[in-house]
Amino acid sequence: MKEIIVIIGGGIAGLEAASNLLKLGYSPIIIEKSDHLGGHVANWHKLFPDLTPAKDLVDELIASSKDANIFLNTEVSFINRLKDSYNIMLSNGISIITKYILMTTGFRLFEASKKEEYGYGIYNQVITNSDLEHWFNTGQDKRIDESPMNAIGFVHCVGSRDEKARNSQCSKVCCITAIKQAIELKEKFPDAQIYCFYMDLRLFGKKFEDFYTKAQRDHGIHFIRGRVSEVGENIEGKVIVKAEDTLAGKPIKVTLDLLVLMSGMVCNPDSSKTASMMALPIDSDGFLKSSDNVFRITASPKKGIFYAGACTGPKTVPETLAEARSAVLDIHSHITSQEK
């Protein structure tokens, strides 16, 4: 009989893991809370740095994992530890006994409305990175006027590296995502001035720095090092942004047609809930705590439980996919070592 491996979370980590487990001859079962697979990436338009359509990636992952058992709209009700396995009761009434659980529960976007000074949910022309991707995909958002825009702003690190928001971690992807989205908006509105307000630009990945240079050189996007202090609205309904330009050493005020808040990655409360069923430790940043953050990042301290993707911290898409494959190899090694 093929070994059953339960994957909790049907985002890109869960799908990539399922695909590779199938290739190795195992029987993965994906449990997904929402009504669709692909997680956050399924709602994204294009991926940096090559502007790859996110849909292509998700479609390919779904196709390669189609032979897995998949439960959509399903949550884990509880998990019981048996002698050498786990009994997982699902919200659809199905019970699964398995020796191996792969947590791919991902992250949650920071609620931008918590940064009250930025006016999300207060001012009509303030949206998030996720809202913008939705608009890129569907063209539907009442807050975005299709008529030509004169000025657009991006606020980096919304809820990231922010102790006041109780999230000290860097979300890793927001800098490059803001650059990508700024370029995409510039292509739609060539006459618009685009401003990116940043603390640091953390452009560590392959081609990221090139992408940043391209944004400045080819698209004329302005990068302003300084935090936005407050957002308001003028009588015409345009967004007024006050910030500090720390390189020029002076405060600035700009009037914008649209302000995009780069909401960061925070721990998924569903991860914590499921983790508590198995007494898995939570790290100081709220994400799941690996056995070791260098050598065994996909391993949990509990036997048979593994991690992949953003459930242990913010990660890019390539990192998430690589980690999913790594977790599959770890599970495979564990199973084969048990068989010997």
Next chain:
Amino acid sequence: MIYQGKQKIWSDYQKEIPDDHWYYVRSCIRQNFFPASEKMFLEICRNVLGKDFHENEHHTTCGGIAYHCDTIPQETAMTIVARQFALMTEAGYENYVASCITSFGNYTEILETWHEFPELEAKIREMLWKSCRKEFNKPKYLAHSSDLIYKYRNEIAEKAKFHLINKETGEPLRVVEHIGCHYSKMFPSKGVGGAEYPYVLTGMVEAWGGNVIDYPERRHCCGYGFRQYHVKANRGYSLSNTHKKFESMAPYKPDMIITNCPGCPYFLDRWQYVIAEMEGKTYGENGCGIPVLTYEEVAGLVLGYDPWDLGLQLHQVAVEPLLDKIGIEYDLEDKYKGIDKKDLLKPELPTSIKCF
């Protein structure tokens, strides 16, 4: 603007305000700037609403201005505050309400500091005992007096003789609300509505029929800012801050400004004259300024008190256009008459800004 978004934030920042039995401390400057405001607060609380508000002639300044101007150390300010608390304790009260925003901020900061550093509280208790032979309990509840009027806003509305409505058009008055910086910017959870979109004055305006204007420089300082004004060389900075606010609110054509700080109404009121002298520009209608009132003055007008008993003749900007809009009757002959119709003498009126 999405009103429901603000409502959600307001629901997150509600503070517990007991209904009755308060120990009241006055501001050290408000009685000079707007002399009837504190009197009106006690009049409304005690005589209109029948609440128990106690005050003691032995209380002093809280030391806030000296503290914020760096002329006394924090321990001195703390000992002054400890003495105020001792007076409250001796009077048998445990709810403490301050008339001044800076005092409220000062009390809040000190209580939070003592919470974080109990050894400092112990030191201050010792200093108070050595200097005054007094002991104190910390207040169970701390409020600013605008919190109380906010709490009573609906009771005041029920007794209202006038509303913040233009009697000619039937439209709500357009009201700028300006919150003192020390109300909630330091400790957002201590103010009604938080720091970004405070509700304390908005709640009063809405309850009494007006509409609040959300303009770009709504959060900006009035221009007082202690060191901006008290250091003479910085006064141009004080004025430029006020100017920035008026330029920002002007397109919305406000009918009035309501404030809850001692300094804000003074500077928003007086600097309008200076701007008129310097630039020949006025922000109200027909050469007048925009009337600036304290929340107690607005409550008094709504309840039907005589404008001159509220001390509105001591404002730089003429309030008559506002009274006319609301439909409040007044006698210009009595404007500069005091108690028992004593003639206070009519001041010289400026020509740059229309006054009566």
